Amino acid sequence: MSTELKSNEPCRCSWVDLSKPDYVTYHDTEWGVPVHDDNKLFEFLTLEAAQAGLSWYTVLKKRDNYRAAFANFDPVQVAAFDDARAAELLQNPGIIRNRLKIAAAINNAARFLEVQAEFGSFSNYQWQFVGGKPQQNSIASPADFRATSPESDAFSKDLKKRGFKFVGSTIIYAHMQACGMVNDHHQDCFRNAELINLLTRA
Template identity: 65%
Template sequence: MIEQVKHRCPWLDTTKSDYVIYHDEEWGVPLYNDTKLFEFITLESAQAGLSWYTILKKRDGYKKAFANFDVQKVAEFTPDDIDQLMLNEGIVRNRLKIVATVNNAKCFIKIQKEFGSFSNYQWQFVGGKPLVSNLNNIEDTPAITEVSTAFAKDLKKRGFKFLGPTTVYAHMQACGMVNDHSNDCFRKEKIISEYLGLTLWL
């Protein structure tokens, strides 16, 4: 019996097995867990100016360097901790980005206290449910939207760094605030059927 070929998003380099796994299992899945959201925000801010695959390859390094993305622990990192991270080959050794991550952890906690969770805050920008895009070609995918611009503007107002509208839109795509799988991608309908309409998924 011949296995049916799975169509995937046109941007995906299918020669990279770890990239395929990320696309097939994580990208675009609605995410409401604060620890995972802090992880995604940290990785997206680190990605600014680089390819996402570069960061994906260093994901384990980031997890070890930033206390398994425990936001409370990261918020308490000292200047000495930052100096040590600058020697860590497992992450992007950009001081501004490292400092921004510690800063963002502090801002993240403030939002948790105000809204009960970062998830509550983040998902308000799309009414609590994923937006589903109509994407036939790679050219149809926007780099920014009105929602990502508003989200980024509010994050900036709250003190976040390295999270402009483009980076925030990539974050929205990654954690399923918007389903930007192409219309012919096998994951699009699967995510819609499994997750669309849910108010909580951990």
């Protein structure tokens, strides 16, 4: 991964398209920030599953539509969606109308509640895979960037065992990046230093 620098813009990770303000905002304010709120974790898990085979920006553009369609990502409400509600979602042009992905979101909400009941929170469960604190990766070149890790392999395997769908290791590693379980900002990206400082003060 390299970085991109234009005029007065700060140095950012190369995947950020500066022509897309919402993409820039996501990178600058959310990506890599540790998340412990369960509803937010369910949101990212659902959106990452929806992304499978697509670009993240395709899903990001539909995020508000997903919030409206999936009860603001309340797993209790989503787990109660019936066949009629699933059929309605398939007709919703604001989301990705994929039958398997919609079914997975509803299934995963129910599994999410089971994990909460067992561990007290999904956050407690999720963060155990990195020992409770973010991993700081050193990304200096494309060769340093990865799509999976031993931790995402273990996380993915356990989710599958629990009955979650669309949770392959690549999807879960992207989830870990989004939720700040790993800091994969390029070492020259301005957010890398900010996140390291944030975690040092925590």
